[in-house]
Amino acid sequence: MVHLPPAHHHDHSAPGSRRSAAPEHDVERRQREHWRRNLGLTGVLLAIWFVVTFVVIWYARELNEIVIAGFPLAFYMGAQGALIVYLLLVRFYARRMNELDERYGVNEAER
Numbered sequence: 432m433v434h435l436p437p438a439h440h441h442d443h444s445a446p447g448s449r450r451s452a453a454p455e456h457d458v459e460r461r462q463r464e465h466w467r468r469n470l471g472l473t474g475v476l477l478a479i480w481f482v483v484t485f486v487v488i489w490y491a492r493e494l495n496e497i498v499i500a501g502f503p504l505a506f507y508m509g510a511q512g513a514l515i516v517y518l519l520l521v522r523f524y525a526r527r528m529n530e531l532d533e534r535y536g537v538n539e540a541e542r
Contacts, residue, residue: 458536465535472527476520483508483516 487494487508495503502510532538 461535462537465531465537468531468535469528472524472531476524479516480520483513487513 487505491505494505494508497504499507499512504512529538
């Protein structure tokens, strides 16, 4: 009796060869996972950016009741707080993306 592979399986390798498309599939899977994590990280950091940039301004009157270093919070965020947050966001993104690049094998240093 002849054993046939399932209809959805297409093996284009020569009969008797052990070559498989699994490594190519693995690379594609890792790239998709890397991209998914990149988009998730970017979304979270953009949400933080949005809050620091627009929500603080929108609620400035209410936030001015909170005092940091002798200044109302909205003033402090506008003067230097937002800039500090932006720098921290960029630093965090760069470090985290380097970790993800290494983890998923797309590290720029290896190219």
